[in-house]
Amino acid sequence: MEDMEVERVAPEGPDGAPVEEEPLFTNLDIILFSLIVGLLIYWFLSRKKTEETIPEFKRLTPVVTPQRETSFIEKMKKTNRNMVVFYGSQTGTAEEFCSRLAKDAQRYGMRGMSADPEEYDMSELPRLAEIDNSLAVFCMATYGEGDPTDNAQDFYDWMQENDEDLKGVNFAVFGLGNKTYEHFNAMGKYTDKRLEELGGKRIYDLGMGDDDGNLEEDFVSWKEQFWPAVCEHFGVEATGDDTSIRQYELVVPTDINMNKVYTGEMGRLKSFETQKPPFDAKNPYLATVAVNRQLNQAGDRHLMHLELDISGSKIRYDSGDHVAVYPVNDVSIVNRIGQILDADLDTVISLNNLDEESNKKHPFPCPTTYRTALTHYLDITNPPRTNVLFELAQYATDPKDQETLRKMASASPEGKGLYQSWVLDAQRNILAVLEDMPSLHPTIDHLCELLPRLQARYYSIASSGKVYPTMVSICAVVVEFQTSTGRSFKGVATNWLKNKVVVMDNGHKATVPMYVRKSQFRLPFKASNPVVMIGPGTGIAPFMGFLQERGWMKEQGKDVGETILYFGCRRRNEDFLYQQELEEFEKAGVLTQLNVAFSRDQEGKVYVQHLLKKNKEHLWKLIHTDNAHIYICGDARNMARDVQNTFYDIAEEVGGLTHTQAVAYIKKLMTKGRYSQDVWS
Numbered sequence: 001m002e003d004m005e006v007e008r009v010a011p012e013g014p015d016g017a018p019v020e021e022e023p024l025f026t027n028l029d030i031i032l033f034s035l036i037v038g039l040l041i042y043w044f045l046s047r048k049k050t051e052e053t054i055p056e057f058k059r060l061t062p063v064v065t066p067q068r069e070t071s072f073i074e075k076m077k078k079t080n081r082n083m084v085v086f087y088g089s090q091t092g093t094a095e096e097f098c099s100r101l102a103k104d105a106q107r108y109g110m111r112g113m114s115a116d117p118e119e120y121d122m123s124e125l126p127r128l129a130e131i132d133n134s135l136a137v138f139c140m141a142t143y144g145e146g147d148p149t150d151n152a153q154d155f156y157d158w159m160q161e162n163d164e165d166l167k168g169v170n171f172a173v174f175g176l177g178n179k180t181y182e183h184f185n186a187m188g189k190y191t192d193k194r195l196e197e198l199g200g201k202r203i204y205d206l207g208m209g210d211d212d213g214n215l216e217e218d219f220v221s222w223k224e225q226f227w228p229a230v231c232e233h234f235g236v237e238a239t240g241d242d243t244s245i246r247q248y249e250l251v252v253p254t255d256i257n258m259n260k261v262y263t264g265e266m267g268r269l270k271s272f273e274t275q276k277p278p279f280d281a282k283n284p285y286l287a288t289v290a291v292n293r294q295l296n297q298a299g300d301r302h303l304m305h306l307e308l309d310i311s312g313s314k315i316r317y318d319s320g321d322h323v324a325v326y327p328v329n330d331v332s333i334v335n336r337i338g339q340i341l342d343a344d345l346d347t348v349i350s351l352n353n354l355d356e357e358s359n360k361k362h363p364f365p366c367p368t369t370y371r372t373a374l375t376h377y378l379d380i381t382n383p384p385r386t387n388v389l390f391e392l393a394q395y396a397t398d399p400k401d402q403e404t405l406r407k408m409a410s411a412s413p414e415g416k417g418l419y420q421s422w423v424l425d426a427q428r429n430i431l432a433v434l435e436d437m438p439s440l441h442p443t444i445d446h447l448c449e450l451l452p453r454l455q456a457r458y459y460s461i462a463s464s465g466k467v468y469p470t471m472v473s474i475c476a477v478v479v480e481f482q483t484s485t486g487r488s489f490k491g492v493a494t495n496w497l498k499n500k501v502v503v504m505d506n507g508h509k510a511t512v513p514m515y516v517r518k519s520q521f522r523l524p525f526k527a528s529n530p531v532v533m534i535g536p537g538t539g540i541a542p543f544m545g546f547l548q549e550r551g552w553m554k555e556q557g558k559d560v561g562e563t564i565l566y567f568g569c570r571r572r573n574e575d576f577l578y579q580q581e582l583e584e585f586e587k588a589g590v591l592t593q594l595n596v597a598f599s600r601d602q603e604g605k606v607y608v609q610h611l612l613k614k615n616k617e618h619l620w621k622l623i624h625t626d627n628a629h630i631y632i633c634g635d636a637r638n639m640a641r642d643v644q645n646t647f648y649d650i651a652e653e654v655g656g657l658t659h660t661q662a663v664a665y666i667k668k669l670m671t672k673g674r675y676s677q678d679v680w681s
Contacts, residue, residue, distance in 0.1 A: 070121040073128065076113065079357045082133050083112040088140040088152030088187060091455050094176050097219055098139045100387050103245055108227045109236030110135065117155040119359060129168030133234045135203065136169060140191050141176040144520065145670075145677065146183025156187070159194045166200035170233070174207035174222055176215065180636040180681045182670070184210075204229040212637065212681055214424065216385050217416050224411035244391050248351035250445040253367060256348050262365040264376040266326065269365075272513070277314045281456065284326055284513035285313045289500045290471065292510075296575040302478040303538065303575060305462070306497060308512055311470035319464045319545035320521035320678070323472050324456040326513040327493035329381065333431050334374045340434050343444040345371035351449055363449055370444055378451040381492050383423045384430050388450045395446075398439035405440075427483040436485075457493035458517065460633060460678055462541040464548035472516070475541040475577065521631065521678045527553045530561040530628035532619065534643055536568030536597070536608050539634025540577055542678060543567075546631070547582075551590040562622065563590060566608045568597040568639075608639070609646040620654040629674050636679035647675075 072084055083105050087098035098114045105112030110133075128134050143149045148156040173195070175188015185208045192206040207222030209215045231238055265271045267282035279285040291307035308323070317323075338345040350366040364377035374380055390409035396402040408419040422428065430451065434440055463473035478498050479491025500510040523546055524531065531550070533543040543565060554560045565582070569575040576596065585591040595611045612619060622628035630647070632640050644666065651662035669675035 070119070071124060072113075072115055072120040073124050073130065075357065076131055076134075079111075079113070079355075081111045081113045082131055083110045083135045083137065084115050084128075085112055085137040085139065086115050086117045086155070088117065088138070088149040088155070090141055090143045090149040092453050093215065094139040094141040094149070096385070096452050097174065097176070098137075099247075101137055101139070101223070103247060104223070104227070106239070106245065108230055108238050109234070110230065113355075113358070114360070116151055116359070118151040122155045122158050123162070123164070125169060126164050126166055128170075129166075133236075134170065135230065135234075136171045138171065138173045138188075138191050138195075139176065140173060140187045142178075142181075142183065142185055142187040145181075146186030148187050152187065156190075159191070159198075164198055166195060166198040169195075169200045170203050171195050171200045172202065172204045172226060172229075174209065174219065174226075176209045176211065178211040178636070178681055180212045180641070181679070182677070184208075203233045214420065217419070220386055220409075220411050220416075244394055244446075246446070246449070247354060248363060248449050249354055251350045251352055253348060253350065256367075258348075260367065261348055262368040263372055264328075265365060266513070267365075275313075279313060279315055279515045281324065281515060284324075284456075284515045285310065285315060286511045287313070287472070287514050289502055289510040289512060292497075292500055292502060295475070295577050297573060299570065299574040301575070302480075302498060303577060304474075304476055304478065304494075304498060305578075306474040306476075306500070306512075307463075308472045308474070308514060309470060310472055315472075315516055316469070317461060317465040317472060317516045318518075319461070319466075319523060319549045320542050321461050321465075321519045322458045322517045323461050323474060324458050324515050324517050325474075325493055325497070326376075326456050327454070327496045329375050329378075329454065329492060330490065330495070331375070333380055333429075334371060337374060337380065337431055337434070337447075338370065338444075340431075341441065341444045341447070343370055345369060345374070349373075349445065351445065364453060370448065373448050377454055378448060379454045380431065380451065381429050381490075382452075383428055384433060384450075385452070386419060388430075389419075389423075389433075391446070391450050392433075392440060392442050395442040396437060396440045398437075401437045401439045405437075426485050427487075427489050428485065429489075432485065432487060454492070456515075460519075460521075460541040461516075462544045464545040464552065467548040467552050472514070473541075473544070475538050475544070477538050519678065520673075521633075521676050522673075523549060524629045526561075528559045528561045530564070530622045530626050532564045532566070532622060532628055532630045533633075534566040534608055534612070534631065535633040536639055537575075537634055538577070539632075539639070540565075540567055542633050543631070544578060544581070547585050547590055551585065551588065554588075554590060560590075561626070562592045562628075564593040564595070564622075565591060566595045566597070566611055568599060568608045570598065570600045572596075572598050572601055607642070609642045612643065612646045613649070616650045616654050620650055623669070623674075624655060627674075629676070630669065631676050631678075633678040634680075636677075636681045640677055640679045 076082070076084060085098045085101045087094040089095040102112035102114040125136065128136055140152060141149050173188055173192040175185040177185030177188065188206060188208060192202065196202055204226045207218065209218040227238065260269065262269060266284055271283055272286050275286060287308035287310050289306060290309045291305065293305050295303040295305050334345070346369050348367050348369055351362055353361050364373055386409040389405045393402045393405035396405060407415040408423065409415070428436065459474045459476055461472055462475040463471060474497070476494050476497065478494040480495065481489050483489050500512060502510060504510050521542060531546065533546060535543050547563070550560050550563050569577065582591065582594055586594045597606045597608050597611050599605045599607055623630070632643055634640065647666050648659065648662040651657045651665050652659060657665060666675060
């Protein structure tokens with residue numbers, strides 16, 4: 001190197017004459033020696049410095065995670081609360097019920113706060129006894145096959161794994177479930193039972209909401225009895241004050257930086273402009289629509305197949321997983337609400353929580369516009385719940401309308417009947433309520449505070465991640481029907497997806513905000529295990545992924561067991577979904593047996609369970625001898641129940657079991673993961 005070249009100079013004597021002597025070290029040796037010494041000194045000093053700074057760093061660590069962030073007890077003490085309402089929520093309903101209870105508390109001499117168990121240290125529950133006259137309420141939804149919701153999983157694990165003493169802890173539980181499912185309200189039942197086992201004191205009976213019936217009515221009826229029980233237990237009195245209690249205050253910013261205004265993002269501002277993985281519920285991926293085609297050849301329904309391009313997203317999925325899609329409300333409904341309420345929908349607003357200590361600062365991302373809130377964040381299509389009607393009643397100028405709204409929000413038999421017929425049976429959404437009650441003229445900000453959040457819609461993925469790693473397929477039927485009031489009811493997500501043409505009018509590609517949710521609906525670990533798939537209508541979706549994967553395994557040279565499909569539709573020439581693909585799978589030997597029930601192609605209706613009965617001997621052999629796995633996807637209310645009853649019959653008729661033994665046999669298959677259901681009601 002150039003800077004290492006040194007000119008050699010001979011040493012000089014006192015008179016300046018050169019001295020003839022052989023140097024002990026050359027200049028180069030000195031330079032190299034100096035370098036080594038310098039490096040050693042540098043290493044020693046830097047090591048010493050590092051050692052000195054380590055304790056300093058350690059002392060700072062605890063400050064990063066302050067106790068108050070995870071301690072609901074400290075928060076309750078600090079804010080003078082004595083009631084905490086925890087929610088286990090997957091679709092937002094339990095969270096909404098929880099907020100209503102926390103808000104109602106002050107009418108009944110209590111001071112409540114709403115809490116997500118995922119955000120707090122639930123092992124602090126025994127400490128609730130430190131707060132006088134305290135109460136913990138749990139609104140727990142059951143998800144899937146009797147499972148806790150995602151946000152209640154840690155709390156569920158804590159209840160299972162710990163034997164803490166909950167003496168002195170008062171509690172009550174309201175469960176949210178659906179009777180058409182095998183494990184009705186399993187999470188609510190378990191929470192109620194376990195808290196008592198740990199020594200907690202139940203102050204009111206477990207409430208069990210049934211979404212197959214009228215969940216809202218179940219909750220209102222439970223709440224109507226729950227509050228008097230609270231008053232009696234704690235010796236407090238209801239204030240009798242039925243006036244509306246606002247949870248948020250409207251703030252209209254004067255100096256607006258439009259770059260800081262939310263335009264539909266779920267979490268991080270501008271997240272749709274600069275996409276950053278990982279993608280989840282609060283950070284969905286904007287997937288482009290690669291394919292959108294109609295599946296059925298005829299009939300009055302629209303069945304569609306969509307393919308969403310996820311290349312570059314790092315999203316991975318398995319056959320049987322679900323894709324969550326964030327829909328957008330119908331623009332015409334949004335505009336009409338703005339028109340009726342005389343509101344400028346493009347006003348930038350922020351709804352700020354009046355409780356400054358609350359973790360939930362806004363009901364939806366703020367600041368934003370009324371238009372964005374009504375389009376992206378609020379549910380304006382489903383019938384409003386009773387609490388919304390109760391709060392809106394104050395804005396009706398006609399006393400009769402005011403009385404009707406309050407009556408529908410009450411727990412009286414007459415009020416329940418009126419709510420059922422006028423709101424639920426007639427499928428009146430908030431717009432229909434406003435149109436049919438002209439004297440009702442609420443402020444738009446209060447309406448936005450009251451309406452529930454628009455939730456993601458889940459679809460069973462109709463493709464295999466191993467075969468199509470950069471594509472997620474959806475198979476869905478467009479929901480549209482006439483209501484008894486002569487209005488057209490349109491399903492939010494399916495109608496929005498239907499209009500997602502690959503290239504839009506402006507030349508841009510259509511996009512869909514989405515993420516993948518993992519499922520327990522899985523192919524057997526051993527490819528050689530036989531598989532029996534039962535999926536009428538759009539229930540065929542996950543089985544398209546299963547078939548693609550079994551075909552891929554076959555190509556890999558694996559020993560793939562029998563693969564049997566039972567599919568049902570109305571007519572062969574109308575809605576035989578994926579007919580060409582299924583026949584190709586059959587031709588390739590991937591699909592060992594294709595059984596299709598065309599319910600309306602003959603005089604007597606034929607369904608999948610009838611075809612199962614026809615093949616009962618072979619099915620019993622597969623299940624009982626060959627370790628087959630059974631999968632059912634589709635309607636929970638009728639089909640899944642009928643299919644399950646058919647399997648009981650097969651176990652009795654071919655297996656020679658009694659009915660009790662047959663039921664126990666199928667239940668055991670479920671426990672072992674050999675009888676799986678992906679059903680909806």
